[in-house]
Structures are given as structure tokens and as C-alpha cells.
Amino acid sequence: MKRVSWSSLDASERVQALRRPAQQASADTRTAVATLIEEVRARGDVAVRELTERFDQVSMDALAVTDAECAAAATALTPALRDAIDEAAGRIEAFHREGMTREYAMDTAPGVRCERVLRPIARVGLYVPAGSAPLPSTALMLGVPARLAGCRDVVLCTPPRPDGSADPTVLYAAMRCGVRQVFKVGGVQAIAAMAFGTASVPKCDKLFGPGNGYVTEAKRQVSMVEGGAAIDMPAGPSEVLVIADAGANPAFVAADLLSQAEHGPDSQVLLLSDDAALIDAVAEQLERQLAMLSRAGVARRALESSRLIQVDTLQQAFDISNAYAPEHLILALRDARAWLSQVEAAGSVFLGDWAPEALGDYCSGTNHVLPTSGAARYVGGLNVASFQVAITVQEVSRDGIAAIGPCAVELATAEGLDAHRLAVALRLDEVAA
Amino acid sequence: MKRVSWSSLDASERVQALRRPAQQASADTRTAVATLIEEVRARGDVAVRELTERFDQVSMDALAVTDAECAAAATALTPALRDAIDEAAGRIEAFHREGMTREYAMDTAPGVRCERVLRPIARVGLYVPAGSAPLPSTALMLGVPARLAGCRDVVLCTPPRPDGSADPTVLYAAMRCGVRQVFKVGGVQAIAAMAFGTASVPKCDKLFGPGNGYVTEAKRQVSMVEGGAAIDMPAGPSEVLVIADAGANPAFVAADLLSQAEHGPDSQVLLLSDDAALIDAVAEQLERQLAMLSRAGVARRALESSRLIQVDTLQQAFDISNAYAPEHLILALRDARAWLSQVEAAGSVFLGDWAPEALGDYCSGTNHVLPTSGAARYVGGLNVASFQVAITVQEVSRDGIAAIGPCAVELATAEGLDAHRLAVALRLDEVAA
Numbered sequence: 001m002k003r004v005s006w007s008s009l010d011a012s013e014r015v016q017a018l019r020r021p022a023q024q025a026s027a028d029t030r031t032a033v034a035t036l037i038e039e040v041r042a043r044g045d046v047a048v049r050e051l052t053e054r055f056d057q058v059s060m061d062a063l064a065v066t067d068a069e070c071a072a073a074a075t076a077l078t079p080a081l082r083d084a085i086d087e088a089a090g091r092i093e094a095f096h097r098e099g100m101t102r103e104y105a106m107d108t109a110p111g112v113r114c115e116r117v118l119r120p121i122a123r124v125g126l127y128v129p130a131g132s133a134p135l136p137s138t139a140l141m142l143g144v145p146a147r148l149a150g151c152r153d154v155v156l157c158t159p160p161r162p163d164g165s166a167d168p169t170v171l172y173a174a175m176r177c178g179v180r181q182v183f184k185v186g187g188v189q190a191i192a193a194m195a196f197g198t199a200s201v202p203k204c205d206k207l208f209g210p211g212n213g214y215v216t217e218a219k220r221q222v223s224m225v226e227g228g229a230a231i232d233m234p235a236g237p238s239e240v241l242v243i244a245d246a247g248a249n250p251a252f253v254a255a256d257l258l259s260q261a262e263h264g265p266d267s268q269v270l271l272l273s274d275d276a277a278l279i280d281a282v283a284e285q286l287e288r289q290l291a292m293l294s295r296a297g298v299a300r301r302a303l304e305s306s307r308l309i310q311v312d313t314l315q316q317a318f319d320i321s322n323a324y325a326p327e328h329l330i331l332a333l334r335d336a337r338a339w340l341s342q343v344e345a346a347g348s349v350f351l352g353d354w355a356p357e358a359l360g361d362y363c364s365g366t367n368h369v370l371p372t373s374g375a376a377r378y379v380g381g382l383n384v385a386s387f388q389v390a391i392t393v394q395e396v397s398r399d400g401i402a403a404i405g406p407c408a409v410e411l412a413t414a415e416g417l418d419a420h421r422l423a424v425a426l427r428l429d430e431v432a433a
Numbered sequence: 434m435k436r437v438s439w440s441s442l443d444a445s446e447r448v449q450a451l452r453r454p455a456q457q458a459s460a461d462t463r464t465a466v467a468t469l470i471e472e473v474r475a476r477g478d479v480a481v482r483e484l485t486e487r488f489d490q491v492s493m494d495a496l497a498v499t500d501a502e503c504a505a506a507a508t509a510l511t512p513a514l515r516d517a518i519d520e521a522a523g524r525i526e527a528f529h530r531e532g533m534t535r536e537y538a539m540d541t542a543p544g545v546r547c548e549r550v551l552r553p554i555a556r557v558g559l560y561v562p563a564g565s566a567p568l569p570s571t572a573l574m575l576g577v578p579a580r581l582a583g584c585r586d587v588v589l590c591t592p593p594r595p596d597g598s599a600d601p602t603v604l605y606a607a608m609r610c611g612v613r614q615v616f617k618v619g620g621v622q623a624i625a626a627m628a629f630g631t632a633s634v635p636k637c638d639k640l641f642g643p644g645n646g647y648v649t650e651a652k653r654q655v656s657m658v659e660g661g662a663a664i665d666m667p668a669g670p671s672e673v674l675v676i677a678d679a680g681a682n683p684a685f686v687a688a689d690l691l692s693q694a695e696h697g698p699d700s701q702v703l704l705l706s707d708d709a710a711l712i713d714a715v716a717e718q719l720e721r722q723l724a725m726l727s728r729a730g731v732a733r734r735a736l737e738s739s740r741l742i743q744v745d746t747l748q749q750a751f752d753i754s755n756a757y758a759p760e761h762l763i764l765a766l767r768d769a770r771a772w773l774s775q776v777e778a779a780g781s782v783f784l785g786d787w788a789p790e791a792l793g794d795y796c797s798g799t800n801h802v803l804p805t806s807g808a809a810r811y812v813g814g815l816n817v818a819s820f821q822v823a824i825t826v827q828e829v830s831r832d833g834i835a836a837i838g839p840c841a842v843e844l845a846t847a848e849g850l851d852a853h854r855l856a857v858a859l860r861l862d863e864v865a866a
Binding site: 083108249295349364392395397404406 | 521545769786829847856
């Protein structure tokens with residue numbers, strides 16, 4: 001892991017130190033993904049089955065998970081795992097429910113009632129990857145807010161296992177969220193099927209969830225096409241930035257860095273500290289803990305493009321962090337709470353020594369689908385509002401238009417929009433008559 | 434305007450009847466826009482000045498509007514127009530303030546405090562077009578929520594007039610919203626300048642506002658590029674759908690259809706009614722009112738791709754409207770309020786005979802930047818949250834991790850993520866010790 005001292009870097013070295021690994025799909029990937037999407041769009045389930053055979057090495061008959069499979073999933077899990085899923089779902093639901101957008105109404109003038117009403121997005125598609133391992137936590141993070149929003153059709157796609165079944169942990173988590181339409185389809189074919197619909201898979205208005213580079217590129221492409229689907233947010237590799245002071249626990253900090261690094265070789269982890277000894281100790285701990293990890297190879301590759309950065313002051317660390325806008329920000333500081341006000345852009349923040357990022361991934365209650373690649377500068381993580389549309393409403397009486405109509409006439413005149421003016425003026429005439 | 438009876442249409446004719454005019458930019462447009470963006474990105478202000486000379490036929494020295502120009506703008510307006518802008522700004526501010534997202538905090542378990550905090554997007558860019566006419570109302574619709582959000586840098590670009598000045602109405606509206614950085618730059622060059630920054634124009638994190646096809650394509654392109662800027666929402670031509678019953682006022686309905694049609698030749702307006710006589714009367718009123726409009730040519734072209742649709746029942750009209758997901762939905766119904774619950778997807782809804790869509794454009798208080806092209810199925814209009822990021826926070830004590838740590842360990846184990854498990858387990862060991 002490269003170690004640098006921020007003050008010793010010139011401007012271009014600083015840019016370089018915070019540069020994320022290149023993320024845009026290659027031209028080859030783009031073309032390949034476009035071809036796959038077109039196949040699914042043109043030939044529906046037939047293409048989905050062919051691609052599943054090609055990429056998942058399994059020949060599928062029915063793509064939909066049956067009720068019997070769902071029932072069997074619950075019994076396949078240990079009670080401890082079922083309890084853990086239930087417990088996590090409960091806290092995620094509590095936190096998300098409390099943050100729900102509210103409807104409201106107010107009179108902006110006598111006789112002019114303006115409102116915001118909320119509606120669930122009718123048809124949503126959730127993607128739960130299962131590349132290196134199944135991700136029941138992702139099913140919860142997508143399924144809980146979809147249920148709170150009240151979406152009518154909630155579709156979930158997850159890759160089949162070699163025997164053609166779906167992972168029971170993912171199924172159990174999906175059921176826990178009330179998801180009834182689960183399909184054993186993965187990768188680009190899943191995204192295309194949900195975006196355009198097939199005989200089996202319903203067409204969805206908006207797609208959610210993480211995935212590998214192909215899935216991410218597929219989501220990008222279907223969101224660009226007329227008749228495609230919207231997507232939750234621009235996705236990129238996972239990342240964490242830790243700001244630690246001299247009092248931080250080096251083993252904890254190293255563990256937090258590694259838990260991000262193990263996500264993938266393109267994950268990026270950054271440590272910023274004003275204490276050289278702490279950085280030394282973390283570097284030592286990284287090596288020690290790497291030896292204990294099953295995914296050490298992946299983590300080691302991620303660490304190659306990561307940085308240990310020594311700063312002069314903690315304020316400097318916050319300036320760097322705000323410029324970088326990390327997905328996860330851990331404040332391993334003695335007075336983390338007081339420093340929170342300095343955070344301008346981050347997906348989710350973890351305060352103090354006892355808040356590892358892994359808690360947010362699973363069960364603190366916050367969502368783990370968060371903005372990556374610096375998108376935290378302009379967008380927040382997934383929440384119930386991501387599954388809803390807000391509609392504004394105005395109800396106007398005769399008194400109402402008499403009160404505000406002249407204002408509209410004046411502005412329409414200034415903008416040279418005759419018909420706008422006329423639509424108001426006709427009514428004002430009628431009210432005056 | 435084409436007139437159809439919904440029941441007499443087969444499935445493909447129904448699709449055709451609701452088809453929007455093609456909206457994706459041509460390959461030529463895309464290439465042209467990409468070239469212009471690249472010029473601005475590479476050569477900054479020099480390119481902006483050249484393009485301004487080419488497209489706006491004016492040679493600009495300073496691009497920034499001076500304080501003196503702002504001061505002069507206020508006095509250039511009639512008192513009535515100043516008052517109208519102030520009045521509209523007041524109601525827009527009141528409605529948007531009431532709908533602001535709130536911060537919240539809760540304990541999801543003993544010792545686990547989860548929160549949502551809000552931060553303004555630091556640097557936002559507002560685009561206010563001035564093609565056929567200046568649009569001070571757009572300056573209000575963008576500037577008011579940006580101010581409420583507390584954005585640090587609010588940049589506004591608007592095309593220069595032939596004499597090199599900015600429209601005083603737009604300037605006055607911008608000042609009313611506290612916007613201090615106004616640039617006389619329009620079109621693709623404005624979008625590129627705000628996305629990438631030039632010596633004069635600050636680089637922005639997110640761009641807002643409507644524009645012609647070139648501006649829309651430029652926004653799309655800069656939002657796709659690493660190092661570019663986010664954008665408010667997918668933009669398309671304006672549209673209105675009116676559902677009217679036998680009791681509706683045909684002159685009002687026709688005026689509302691025309692006030693959308695005059696926006697541009699690609700605007701789309703739809704009337705749905707269960708009453709043939711009302712449709713006849715509206716058709717007659719359309720012809721009569723067209724004769725009174727300065728922009729009759731534009732409106733007439735828009736009407737060519739628009740429809741008068743006779744439905745069997747009002748419920749059928751709502752089914753059609755929900756499938757279409759119009760930007761503006763006018764319910765010219767005797768019991769409009771009761772029908773609101775049937776609306777699943779629309780940008781903004783206008784209830785009853787006295788709520789012309791023009792009121793929403795200017796001064797009811799709601800925002801007029803709304804989802805077009807069916808995007809109302811998955812996104813709402815502009816609001817203060819569009820200018821903010823929500824950050825989740827978790828603060829965990831020793832008791833907190835003792836309470837929820839085992840749940841995270843169980844799930845990390847199920848997902849095969851060792852380092853995640855370890856980050857929690859190390860702390861649990863320490864707590865237990």
C-alpha cells in the first residue's frame with residue numbers, strides 16, 4: 001500500500017494520489033453488453049435461457065422461483081442465520097420508515113392549495129448478485145425500502161446456482177421483504193429482461209442494485225434507451241476512507257480497510273492520519289490480518305491502488321475527504337461527533353472506534369447501496385424515496401385565481417407566451433363577469 | 434388535431450396514439466455537441482467566446498455579469514413586473530420550504546444511533562434559456578430551491594442578447610434568489626463550461642434547467658463522462674394531458690392545450706374525455722384561439738402530433754394517463770379532488786376548472802421543472818432535495834456493537850466475507866475482554 005505525505009505532494013501528485021482506478025467499461029465490454037441486451041430484447045426468454053446456459057453453465061426450464069422453493073429455503077437456513085436476517089431487516093425497516101418523505105399541503109394564497117402527494121413506483125426490479133457469494137444483505141437493502149414504498153410489482157433477479165436453484169439465503173431475505181416475484185436470472189440478461197420484459201419477467205420502470213462491471217454497464221445502457229428503465233444510481237467499485245487520529249486502534253482500522261478491499265480488486269481504500277506511528281501500526285496490522293483472510297488475493301490487489309496518507313492536521317484530512325467524496329467514511333477519532341459537521345460529501349459516515357463499516361453493510365439500519373466514484377458530491381444513498389415519485393398538486397378556486405392570476409399574466413407577458421397568458425386571462429374574465 | 438375513439442383502437446393503434454414524437458438526438462446532433470463540448474473542455478473561455486460569437490452573433494469580452502449590470506436590471510423593469518417576480522418567488526419559496534427533507538436520528542438498538550444529515554451540493558449550475566424569449570420564471574424555479582438548500586456556489590448561465598447584455602428580467606429573478614455568479618453564456622458552451630469549468634465559469638457538481646435539443650444533449654453527454662457533472666433529470670419536450678368531463682369549460686380546456694403547444698413544435702398535448710360534445714367544443718375553441726396567438730405556427734405544429742381521445746369512462750382515461758405519465762395533468766372534472774387518488778404517475782396535477790397549468794409554470798408555488806417523456810413513472814419534479822445530499826451516519830458505543838455485532842458476524846459469514854466478519858469480531862473480542 002503506497003504511503004505518502006500530503007504536504008510533500010505538488011498539485012498534480014495530489015490529484016494522482018486521490019485518483020480512482022479507471023472505471024468506464026472498455027469499448028469491447030460496451031459492445032458485448034449491447035449485443036446481449038439486444039438479444040434479450042428481441043428474443044425474450046429464449047435468449048435469457050441461452051445466455052444463462054452460456055454464462056451460468058446451467059440449463060433452466062422455468063425461470064421463476066416457485067412457492068415450494070421459497071418454503072424450502074426457509075428450512076434450509078440455520079435458525080441463527082434466519083434470526084440474523086430477521087433482526088437486520090427489522091432495524092433496516094425501522095430506520096428507513098422514520099426517514100420516509102411526507103406528503104404535505106398548504107395554502108400558498110387564499111384559494112390556492114398546493115400539495116405534494118407520493119406514489120410508489122409501480123414496477124421495480126431488484127438485482128441481487130451472487131458472484132463470489134450470495135448477498136442476502138443486498139436483498140434486504142433493496143427489498144425493505146421497496147416494501148415501505150408500497151411498490152405494486154417487486155421483481156427480483158439473482159443468478160442460478162450450478163444446480164439451477166436460487167440461493168436459499170437470498171430467497172429467505174426476499175421473502176422477509178414480501179418479494180413474491182423472484183427469477184433465477186443473472187448478469188446482463190437479468191438487467192435486460194427487467195428493463196424490457198420477457199414472457200416470464202415483468203418489465204420494470206426502475207432497476208436497483210449492485211453488480212459487476214457487466215451488470216453496471218448493462219444498467220447504464222438500458223437507462224439510456226427510450227423504452228428502457230431508470231436506474232438507482234451510477235455504480236462503481238466500493239471504497240472507504242478512514243480518518244484516524246493517534247488514539248485510534250490500528251487493528252480496527254486495518255480490519256476496516258480490509259473489509260472494503262476484499263470486495264474486489266478494483267475497490268479503493270484510503271487512510272488519512274496526522275499520526276505517523278498510527279500509520280506504521282496500521283500497515284503492520286494489514287499484513288498480519290491479510291494472512292487470515294480467504295480473499296487475501298483480492299484484498300491485496302485492491303490495496304495496490306490504495307493509499308496511506310499522512311496529513312498535517314485533521315482539518316486537512318477533512319478537506320481531502322470532501323474533495324474525494326468517499327462512499328464510506330470512518331472517523332476513528334477521539335471526538336468523532338464534533339468532526340461530523342466538517343463532512344460535506346460522503347455516502348455513509350461511521351463515528352468512533354466501535355462503528356466498523358461492516359455494521360452499515362448489514363444491520364445498523366442504514367442502507368448499504370451508496371454513491372461511489374465521487375457521486376456522493378451530488379447524490380445520497382438508497383432510501384424509500386428512491387422507490388417513490390413525488391407529485392405536486394394545485395387546487396385553485398375562483399378566489400384563488402383572482403388572487404394569483406394577475407401575477408401569472410404579468411410573467412407570461414414578459415416571457416412572450418401568449419397562450420399561457422390567455423389561459424389565465426380567460427378565467428380571470430369569467431371570474432370578473 | 435387527430436381525433437380518436439379509444440375503444441375502437443386495437444392494441445397497436447393504442448400504442449401509436451400515445452407515442453411521443455421521437456426525441457433522441459440524431460447522430461449528427463450528438464457528434465456536433467460532442468465536438469463543441471470538447472472545444473470548451475480543451476480551450477475554456479477562448480472556446481466559449483468563439484462559440485458565443487458563432488451561435489449568438491455577439492462578441493463578448495467579460496462573460497460575467499457585473500454588479501452594475503444587476504443593479505441596472507432592477508430599474509429596467511416595470512414595478513408591476515418586479516412585483517410579479519417577487520410575488521411568485523415568495524410563493525415558490527413557501528411551498529418548497531415546507532417540503533424540505535428533514536434530518537433525523539434514532540437509536541435502532543441500544544448504543545446504535547443512526548441518523549440522516551443533509552448537506553447542500555456545494556457547486557450547482559443553473560441554465561436559463563432565452564431562445565424565443567427570456568425565462569425569468571425558470572430562474573426562480575432553479576434559484577429558489579438552490580438558495581433554500583444553502584448551496585455555496587450557485588452559478589447561472591443565460592445566453593447574451595445581441596448587444597452583449599443579459600436579459601434584465603432574468604437578472605432580476607436571479608438576484609431575487611441570491612444568485613451572485615451570472616454568466617452571459619448560452620447553449621452547449623454554457624453546459625460544457627459549467628460541467629468542466631473555465632477561467633471565468635466555475636466547475637459545478639450538478640447542472641439544472643431546461644433547454645433546446647442541443648442543450649439537452651449536452652447535459653446528457655456531460656453527465657456520462659468521468660469528471661463531468663450530474664444533471665437534474667432527463668429532459669424532453671413539454672407535454673400536457675387534460676381529462677375533461679361534460680361539465681368542463683371548452684374555452685378553458687382549449688387554452689390549456691394551447692399553452693402547452695406554444696412551447697415548441699415537438700410539444701405534445703392530449704385531451705381525454707368521455708363526452709363527445711365537449712371534444713367538439715374544444716376543437717372549435719382551439720381554432721378560434723389559435724387565431725389570437727403570436728406563436729400560432731409553433732402551436733399548430735405541436736397539435737399535429739397531438740390527440741383528442743374519446744374514452745368510454747373516466748376510469749379508462751385515468752388508466753391511459755397513468756400509462757402515459759404526463760408532465761402536466763389537468764383534471765377538468767366536477768369532482769377533481771376525488772379523482773386524485775387515481776393518479777399514479779404525473780409530474781404536476783391541476784385540479785378543477787380554475788387551475789390552468791400556467792399557474793404552475795409561474796406562481797402557484799410548485800416547481801415547473803418536471804419529468805417529461807414518461808419519466809414521471811419513476812422521478813418527481815425539482816425540489817430542494819434535488820440540491821442536497823443526504824448522508825447517513827451511525828454512531829456506535831461498546832454496548833451498541835455488543836448488541837448488533839453478532840448479527841453482522843452471522844451475515845458476513847453467510848456471505849463469505851471474512852474481513853467484514855473480522856472487523857466486527859475483533860471489536861467484539863475487545864468488548865468482551
